[in-house]
Amino acid sequence: MKQKQFACYECDTLITITSINEGEVASCPRCHHHILDKKYDSINRTLAISGTGLLLFIPATFFPLMSMQLLSVESSASLMSGISALWQTELYLVATLVFAFCALAPLIKLTTAFLVCFGFKHNRHQHPIYKQLLLFYHHVDSWEMLEVFLIGILVSIIKLKDMADLSFNLGLLCFSALMLCVLSLKITLDKQMIWDDLNYER
Amino acid sequence: MSDNIKSTEEIQTAMSQGLAQCHVCNLLVEIEESKDNYCPRCDSKIHLRIYDSLQRCWALTICSLIAFIPANAYPIMTILYFGKGQPDTILSGIFLLIKLGIYPIAAIIFFASFVVPLAKIVGLFVLLFSLRNRSKYTKLQRTKMYRYIEFFGKWSMLDVFVVALLVALVEIGAVVEIVAGPGATAFGIMVIITILAANSFDPRLLWDKKYDINLSNQIKEEK
Ligand SMILES: [Zn+2]
Numbered sequence: 001m002k003q004k005q006f007a008c009y010e011c012d013t014l015i016t017i018t019s020i021n022e023g024e025v026a027s028c029p030r031c032h033h034h035i036l037d038k039k040y041d042s043i044n045r046t047l048a049i050s051g052t053g054l055l056l057f058i059p060a061t062f063f064p065l066m067s068m069q070l071l072s073v074e075s076s077a078s079l080m081s082g083i084s085a086l087w088q089t090e091l092y093l094v095a096t097l098v099f100a101f102c103a104l105a106p107l108i109k110l111t112t113a114f115l116v117c118f119g120f121k122h123n124r125h126q127h128p129i130y131k132q133l134l135l136f137y138h139h140v141d142s143w144e145m146l147e148v149f150l151i152g153i154l155v156s157i158i159k160l161k162d163m164a165d166l167s168f169n170l171g172l173l174c175f176s177a178l179m180l181c182v183l184s185l186k187i188t189l190d191k192q193m194i195w196d197d198l199n200y201e202r
Numbered sequence: 203m204s205d206n207i208k209s210t211e212e213i214q215t216a217m218s219q220g221l222a223q224c225h226v227c228n229l230l231v232e233i234e235e236s237k238d239n240y241c242p243r244c245d246s247k248i249h250l251r252i253y254d255s256l257q258r259c260w261a262l263t264i265c266s267l268i269a270f271i272p273a274n275a276y277p278i279m280t281i282l283y284f285g286k287g288q289p290d291t292i293l294s295g296i297f298l299l300i301k302l303g304i305y306p307i308a309a310i311i312f313f314a315s316f317v318v319p320l321a322k323i324v325g326l327f328v329l330l331f332s333l334r335n336r337s338k339y340t341k342l343q344r345t346k347m348y349r350y351i352e353f354f355g356k357w358s359m360l361d362v363f364v365v366a367l368l369v370a371l372v373e374i375g376a377v378v379e380i381v382a383g384p385g386a387t388a389f390g391i392m393v394i395i396t397i398l399a400a401n402s403f404d405p406r407l408l409w410d411k412k413y414d415i416n417l418s419n420q421i422k423e424e425k
Contacts, residue, residue, distance in 0.1 A: 005230055007216035007223040010345055011409040014214045014221070031345045031409070068371055070378060077370035085370040091382050097390045098366050101359065135244060138226050142401070145356050145363075151310070152363030156371065158307045159299075159364070163378070195227040198243060 006035050042190035043117045049188055050114035053181030057110065060178040061103050063171030065153055070164040078171055079103060079149070101145040106182045109144055112137040113189050120194060131198060134191065146179040215409070222250045252404035256330065262399035263326040269392035270319060276385035279365050282378065289383055292316060292361060314360040315389075322358075322396050325351045326403060333407060341408050348405045355400055358393045362386055 006015050008028035017026050017036055025037040039045075060079070067076030077085075079102060086095035112133040119125040153172065160166055216223055222233045224241040231248050233239050239248045252258075277289030290298065292315045299308035325347055331337075332344060339347070365382050372380040 006228060007221065007230055009223065009225075009228075010348075010405040011341075012215040012217055012223075012406040013409075014216050014219065031342060033345070033349075065367070066371070073377075075371055075373050077367050082366040082370035085373070086366050086382060089369060089382050091386055094362060094366065094382065094386045094390050097359075097394075098363065101356075102363070131244060135226060135246070142397075143356075145359055148356055148359050149363045152360055152367060155307055155310060155360065155364045156367045158304060159368070160371070162302070192228060195229070195243060 008033050008035055036192060038193070039188055039190040042188055042193060043120050045188040046113055046117045046185065046190075047121065049181050049184045050110045050117070053106075053110040053178055053185075054114060056174050056178040056181065057107055059171060060174040063174060064169040065171040065175055066157065066166055066168050068160060068164040068166050076169060079175070098149075101143055102149045105140045105144040106146050106178065108140045109137060109182060109185060113185050116194060117189075120197070125194065126198065130194075134194065137191070144182060146175075146182050150176060150179050217250050217406075217410070222248050224248055251406055251410075252402060255402055255404040255407060256333065258402040259326065259399055260330055262395055262402055263323060263330065266319075266392060266395040266399050267323050269388065269395050270323065272388040273319075273385060273392040274316070276388055277383035278361060278385035278389060279368065279383050280381045281372075282381060284377060291385060292389070295361075311361055311364075314357045318354050319358045319392060319396055322351050322355060322400065326399055329403060329408070344408050345405055348400075348403065348408070351400050355397045356393075358396070359390070362390050362393070 004016055004018060006017060006026075007013065008015065008031060010033040011028060011031040013028055013030045015026070015028065015035060020026055020036060020038050022038050022040050026035050027033060028035055062078055062080050064076035064078045064081075067074055079098075083095050083099050083103075086098065116125065116130050116133050116137070119127065119130050124130075153175075157166060216230060220233055221230045222239070223230050224244060224246055225248070226246040227241060227244040229241055229243045231239060231241055233248065233250055240246065241248050274292055277291050278295065280287045280289040292311070296308050296312050296316070299305075299311070328339075329344055329348060329351075332339065337344065365380075365386050368380045369382050372378055
């Protein structure tokens with residue numbers, strides 16, 4: 001079962017796409033919005049990327065990203081210590097937002113992508129749970145903000161660099177790698193291919 | 203574009219064929235007007251256009267304009283030296299950075315925290331007004347504008363993340379301390395509302411004949 005006819009999401013133009021090769025992109029003739037792109041070796045690459053991301057998740061969120069020294073006192077900050085510091089200063093909403101956008105959403109994306117591709121590889125993806133996982137992935141997709149947080153780290157570094165001695169920690173490396181993994185999902189995960197492969201006619 | 207992609211000579215929309223595309227899994231589904239439609243593949247609800255898109259987008263855009271005021275008026279953080287310090291709003295923080303000569307960071311924060319949310323709100327108003335009146339922008343230009351609004355949305359969270367890190371990092375007993383202010387909460391709320399406002403706008407409305415003001419005027423003149 002392969003879908004041939006599509007409607008552009010941004011201008012509703014009907015388009016027939018008869019075949020598309022790996023690495024090609026089909027865009028809308030009227031508004032140039034990307035309608036379909038077929039990815040190289042999607043399942044294996046997504047499994048590798050999301051597996052790496054999941055391994056990096058704990059060190060990236062709990063290891064200190066950077067530390068500063070001032071008058072012989074040292075303090076360090078990780079993503080989680082930032083969230084708990086906000087929670088302790090009674091900014092519950094901000095703490096929840098940072099947690100949801102920078103920890104929970106990326107974790108859900110990595111986990112669901114991994115599980116769906118794992119199921120696909122072993123031909124078990126017809127089970128209804130995989131449909132739910134794909135839906136889950138779709139819903140958190142636009143709320144993931146790791147790259148914004150990384151720029152936030154850079155801004156903090158420059159803001160503080162005159163005030164104290166700053167040093168970077170292993171956590172920053174893990175965090176950057178985690179961000180690259182989550183961003184790469186956009187390039188490797190071919191949701192359309194998986195949806196096309198699901199049996200839906202009952 | 204590949205040669206394998208064909209579009210009918212005269213552009214046909216899915217709606218004119220009684221079809222709608224599932225927002226989640228991209229399946230084209232025949233729509234029955236009289237009842238709720240669900241996607242047979244992923245069970246999501248399907249509408250020809252986002253339900254109540256314009257009403258929702260108007261409401262949320264006005265809300266985000268209102269939320270923009272406390273987000274910029276309240277201090278986002280305070281730097282305390284020996285227990286004393288001046289609370290900083292986003293704009294006063296930017297002025298401080300300019301005074302210290304850290305121009306690139308001042309520019310980044312100015313863009314992410316002030317220009318982007320404001321441009322988003324103004325852009326959404328322009329799009330909404332363009333559906334009611336004749337617009338000087340083409341449909342393609344307005345679609346691109348919508349794409350930018352959607353793409354840059356999350357970057358406004360930048361300053362909130364900076365505050366989160368600074369609060370955690372700078373806790374050196376009685377000497378220096380950074381405390382987050384109520385502006386951070388207001389700012390987070392504003393960012394969420396603007397993202398929801400952008401999501402509730404349906405770009406397909408820009409291309410629908412119903413909203414094609416020039417065309418409907420022509421039809422009236424012909425009559
Ligand atoms: Zn669907």
